[in-house]
Amino acid sequence: MVFKRLLGSLGVGGPTVETVLEDGAVLPGGTLRGEVRLAGGNASYDIDRVTLELVARAEAEHEEGESEGLVGFARYEVGGAFRLGEEDSYRVPFEVTLPWETPVTELHGEALGITLGVRTELEIAGARDKGDFDAFVVRPLAVQEAVLEAFGQLGFGFRSADLELGHINGSGQQLPFYQEIEIIPAPGYADRLNEIEVTFLAHAGGTEIVLEADGRGGTGVDDALNRHTVGHDEVAHTDWNTVVGGWVEQLAGRYAARGGRGGGDGHGSGMGTGAAVAVGAAGLAVGVAGGMVAAEVVDEVGDFFEGDEEG
Template identity: 45%
Template sequence: MGFKRFLAAFGVGGPSVDTVLTGYGTRPGALLEGHVELTGGEVEARIDEIAVALAARVELESDEGEQAAGAEFARVPVIGPLTLAPGERRSLPFRYPVPWQAPITDTAHGPLPGAVLGLRTEVVIERAPDKGDLDPVRIHPLAAQERVLDAFARLGFTLKRTDIETGHLAGTRQEFPLFQEIEFHPAPHYAHEIGEVELTFVADPHGMDVVVEFDRRGGMFTPGGDLYGLFRVEHRDADRLDWTEVAASWIDHALDRHRALFGGYSGHGHGGYHPGHDDDHGGGLGGVAGLALGAAGGLAAGYAAAEIVDEVGDLFEGEEEDAEE
């Protein structure tokens, strides 16, 4: 699969570029492989650089409400300066290391609504980048991510949508100033207390931080508002834990803290088991009761910082229309 375009800088009769991916899906921390096919035009073409980068649709807050923009991150060079002769053909292979914190777009049960991700090929000519359209990329979850999502489904939470936002989640190992939120409608068992649940995975080679945000319903004597939980999960535990029990304990831990502060019904009978607790990492809810969104975090090693771009590609626009329908 791939896309082909003519480089605008050379006008009519200029060279063309076609990016072809090997396979259609990958996972965080894995490789995305393919090759860039160049075909020379009617005249010689000098190209400064060719690079590839993942791009995602990001929700930006503004005075006019939420707006969608394209965000590029993890740019990887394919080749440096080259001269393409008229009619010459070149095939340039690349291996793109997918960031551990790349958004996920699909699960074993199908695509995640609202998750739009693609690979963009950038051709730099006289220091001016010619940014192409997006070739859709499917990012499947890591095993631990899949287990957590399945556990929430078994508890009765139904998937609502996903989006990618800008900001930094305090207390996490976040590398890019972007994070994905996976939103669920409340399970019937918790609907009297919870209006919505949002999950964010911040993965790394060893495990992942799981941020759980609860939209807490208010009552006659108890205020509503958001509750936050921060939990640590190791990849090696993906097939060793009862994830339904784990997820239930996360939810009850958050609600029990709120009940202890403001009174009210206590406990759903899931006990006080809190896996992945790491006192040095703000494990459990206690260290992150005031979890905040602040300025952008540091850069991922070996990658450029995420870049928010003004234009929103055709892929983003089409997805936006589908979401509105």
């Protein structure tokens, strides 16, 4: 994965930068490797600093509606203090550690529609120039994959995944956004639940799992929420179907059963119950749409968005 562009702030004949990432997916908390390749222009330049910034496309809700934009969530200085001669070439290899909360972009090789990238920034004589970002792929940690696989085995389907700008109250969240994976209920819960939203907040010791259920109308109950923390060393010794099934029962128990099985009350998913079973049986096939988040579990968000023509 490569991007290459003329440094516009330096004009025609300036140096070019090309960032090449190592092939393959990376784990949250894992190491992203690659190198920045510089090619000199028609003059010599003193490179003060080479910086990498991790960015993500996230959504925000506000009084005017919704918007999205690129949000930076980690910066690394990987090189600098060297002279790039006329028509010279220079390479800056790097290894950077991703934050533990870095969102997952694929499940079992299926893209989730999450946009993450590395943006390379050069500082030359006090002037900065930002390049377009180069996308990278993040696969789930063992506990994340185990939980989602259990949902699939229990007959749940997957609707979408997105990044929401804001903070989940009472959590140990570190990044300015969180990932939300929206799951369609299995047939046995379709009379009580519209969907379950799953958020993973990983850290060095384990993962905090936040589950929020959107119940069907007429129950007089607000969206149900529960939280669970699992250590990384617990993954291989846990019956995840039983554990996740218990979590779902806690959520669904807040809602009274309705007369129909998966009736349409205007809040139905884009996938029927039968399709949800098929998706679950297949493991983790993923469909991508959009997502909303319950306002009561999220703080009001500030203006984190950077200047972005699409935001």
